[in-house]
Amino acid sequence: MPKLGRVLVIVDEVDMIENCVKLLTRFGYEVVTEADGSKAATLYERERPDLVLTDLRMPGLDGPGVLQAVQAIDAEATVILITAFATIETAVEAIKEGAFDYLPKPFSADQLKVCVERAMGQRRLREENRRLLERLTETHRFDNIIGRSLSMLQVFETIKKVAKSEANILIIGETGTGKELIARSLHANSRRAAGPFIPVDCVSLPENLLESELFGHEKGAFTGAQATRPGLFEFASGGTIILDEVGDISLNLQAKLLRVLQERQVRRVGSNRIIEVDVRVISATNHDLAQAVATGSFREDLYYRLNVISLPLPPLRDRTGDIQLIAHHYLTKYAAGSGKEVTGITSEAMRLLEAHRWPGNVRELQNVMERAVVLAEHELVRPQELPEHIRVKAEVVSTLSPNELPLKQAKEVWAGSFERDYLIQLLKRHDGNISQAAKAACVDRKTVHRLMKKYGIKLS
Numbered sequence: 442m443p444k445l446g447r448v449l450v451i452v453d454e455v456d457m458i459e460n461c462v463k464l465l466t467r468f469g470y471e472v473v474t475e476a477d478g479s480k481a482a483t484l485y486e487r488e489r490p491d492l493v494l495t496d497l498r499m500p501g502l503d504g505p506g507v508l509q510a511v512q513a514i515d516a517e518a519t520v521i522l523i524t525a526f527a528t529i530e531t532a533v534e535a536i537k538e539g540a541f542d543y544l545p546k547p548f549s550a551d552q553l554k555v556c557v558e559r560a561m562g563q564r565r566l567r568e569e570n571r572r573l574l575e576r577l578t579e580t581h582r583f584d585n586i587i588g589r590s591l592s593m594l595q596v597f598e599t600i601k602k603v604a605k606s607e608a609n610i611l612i613i614g615e616t617g618t619g620k621e622l623i624a625r626s627l628h629a630n631s632r633r634a635a636g637p638f639i640p641v642d643c644v645s646l647p648e649n650l651l652e653s654e655l656f657g658h659e660k661g662a663f664t665g666a667q668a669t670r671p672g673l674f675e676f677a678s679g680g681t682i683i684l685d686e687v688g689d690i691s692l693n694l695q696a697k698l699l700r701v702l703q704e705r706q707v708r709r710v711g712s713n714r715i716i717e718v719d720v721r722v723i724s725a726t727n728h729d730l731a732q733a734v735a736t737g738s739f740r741e742d743l744y745y746r747l748n749v750i751s752l753p754l755p756p757l758r759d760r761t762g763d764i765q766l767i768a769h770h771y772l773t774k775y776a777a778g779s780g781k782e783v784t785g786i787t788s789e790a791m792r793l794l795e796a797h798r799w800p801g802n803v804r805e806l807q808n809v810m811e812r813a814v815v816l817a818e819h820e821l822v823r824p825q826e827l828p829e830h831i832r833v834k835a836e837v838v839s840t841l842s843p844n845e846l847p848l849k850q851a852k853e854v855w856a857g858s859f860e861r862d863y864l865i866q867l868l869k870r871h872d873g874n875i876s877q878a879a880k881a882a883c884v885d886r887k888t889v890h891r892l893m894k895k896y897g898i899k900l901s
Contacts, residue, residue, distance in 0.1 A: 445469040446491035446561050451481055451507055452523065453499045461494065464550050468557070478502035482510040485518070492560050497524040497532055497543075505535050512539055517567060519560050523548075566594065586622050587770050588763045592755035596623070603750050604630035609702070611687075611747050612725040614754030617802030620725035621685060623754065628681040633721055636680025639673050644689045644873060652694055653710050656701075662711025674707045677720045687747065688728035688739060689872060699743045722747070757799040757806065764795050767803060771810035772822065783814050786822045793824055797831050800865055801898055830861055864892050 445468070450461045453476045462472045473488050475481065478495065479502040485493065493511055497504035504522045511518040522543040524532040532543035541560045544552060567589065588596075603610060604627050612620045621640055628638045646654060649663070657672030673682060684690075690698070701707055702722060706715045724747045733739035757764065768786060776783040786794070790813075799805055813826040824832055871877040879889045892898075 444471045446564075447471045447473065447488065448492045448494055448557065449481075449484060449488060449490035450474045451478055451484075451493065451495040451499075452476065453478075453496060457496070457523070461553070464553055465557070468554050470557070478504075478507050481507040482514060485511045486514055491519065491564055492557065493518060493520045494544075494557070495520065495522060497522050497535075505531070505538070508535055508538060508540050517564075519564050521556060521560055586619065586626055587767050588760060589766060590755070590760040590763045592760055593763060596752070596754060599750075599752055600626055600630065603627070603752075605632055606750075607721055608749040609722045609724070609747055610750045610752055611730070612723065612752045612754060613730075614725075614727060615756050615800075615802055616727050617804030618754040618756060619803055620727075620754060621683060623752065624681070624683040624723045624725060627723060628721075631681065631721070633680050637677050638680055639677040639682045640685060641673055641682060642685050644686045648691045648694055651690065652697065655694075656697070656707045657709035657716075659709055659711035662709070666711070669709075672707060672709060674701060674718045674720055675716060678718045679720075681721045681723060683723045683725060684747075685725045686727065687724040688726040688730050688733055692738070692740065695740045695743050699740065699746060702743070702746045724748075757802045764799075764806065765791060767806055768794055768810055771807050772814060775811045775814040779814055781814060781817060782820055783817045783822060784820045787824070790822050790824045790827060793827055793831055800861075805898070860892065861898075864889070865898060868893075868898070 448465050448470045450458060450465070450472060452458050452461065452474075455476075458474050458476065462474060465472045473484065473490060475484050478499045481493070481495070481502060493507065495504045495507045502510065504524070508518075508520050508522075511520060516539075518539075520535075520540045522532045522535055522540055523546060524543050525546045529543065529545060532540070536543065541563065542556055544556055548556075588594075600623070610624075610627060612623055614620050624640070625638060628634060641655065643651060653663075653666075653670070653672070655672050655674055657670050657675060658666050660666060660669045684698075701718070705718055705720070707718055708715055730739055730744050730748070734741045734744050757767075765786075768791070772783060772786065794806070794809075801808075809828060809831065810822075812828065813822045816826040817823075818826075867878045867882055868875075871881065875886055875889050879886045882889070
């Protein structure tokens with residue numbers, strides 16, 4: 442029978458070692474043992490076990506020391522601590538430092554089996570996620586879809602399940618969460634991967650031009666139509682079309698889009714000829730379309746046509762553990778592009794990044810890391826290379842209230858926070874139209890562009 446995995450048992454009590462070996466072998470695991478905690482690192486390096494089971498109290502190197510030693514070799518090492526009742530508090534502290542769980546003495550065979558199975562299951566889940574990420578990266582020739590958080594694991598699992606179907610998919614997420622990248626991932630893993638992938642920005646064109654872009658037009662159909670032109674649905678035939686920010690199209694155009702989805706036919710502007718199209722439709726939005734249906738600004742029948750499968754994307758602030766992963770990815774990317782020897786991020790700078798709320802999501806973090814690499818003067822990115830609003834705001838949140846700061850610094854904190862939040866809400870209120878946003882704020886377009894650059898804000 443194939444083994445379920447390899448377990449390294451580090452215990453200095455002979456009876457307990459024998460008991461663990463007997464039980465784990467019966468459960469189907471291969472077991473390696475060691476009585477001296479100080480040899481844990483060498484043994485871990487040589488054996489590369491899937492799990493470490495170590496006693497908390499041992500002469501020489503104790504359980505927390507073993508945890509630290511194996512984590513230095515593999516940051517994702519899975520460690521279970523065996524502890525007496527009096528040292529449970531210490532075991533809990535070790536869990537905060539990265540241990541998977543603890544087993545209180547004396548433990549039953551069932552307790553050991555359940556705890557080890559849970560640990561092995563979590564390790565397999567991480568490895569499956571890593572393999573999926575590698576496969577996605579290799580398939581698309583891009584590696585911007587990054588994440589090990591539970592919420593992103595669920596996204597990857599959904600991609601695996603639905604990519605090969607022909608169902609219409611609605612991707613829902615805030616600006617900067619990577620909706621188009623997810624759409625590309627769905628396309629690249631579908632049966633249509635060899636066909637075209639056509640992204641359409643539904644907010645960048647007025648209604649009449651968007652209709653022409655989508656469905657095409659005949660020569661002379663309107664002023665400026667000097668030649669017949671196929672639409673993007675025709676170009677996407679045999680492949681995938683993504684309608685980005687589909688919630689912003691007009692009710693009139695929604696009716697025409699519904700017909701295309703129902704009949705898989707288009708009619709160019711100015712023509713009576715029906716053209717068959719074979720296309721999969723993926724839509725994306727940062728709006729609540731169900732609410733838009735309730736208010737009458739979005740057709741209910743179109744909503745259900747588009748939303749056969751819903752794929753919500755989590756905002757970066759809810760992706761626990763992913764900020765460090767993504768930050769290092771972009772640091773490596775931009776350091777390689779610039780030729781600079783920037784290899785990491787100081788713990789203090791990382792603390793500031795993880796304390797930030799990231800209203801611009803992954804796109805904002807990408808911009809921040811590009812800026813940090815450009816400004817970096819050492820091998821490690823330091824707090825002073827991060828934008829001021831991240832440095833100051835994070836410091837205030839984590840240490841002092843504004844009332845405890847000097848007046849000038851408190852004003853800077855709140856001014857920067859207010860200015861950024863105001864700009865984000867202003868752009869949302871005007872659907873990303875910079876001219877309208879500038880007019881409403883009584884400033885010129887250059888000012889809006891300058892502030893967007895300052896705070897790393899980009900439109901969808």
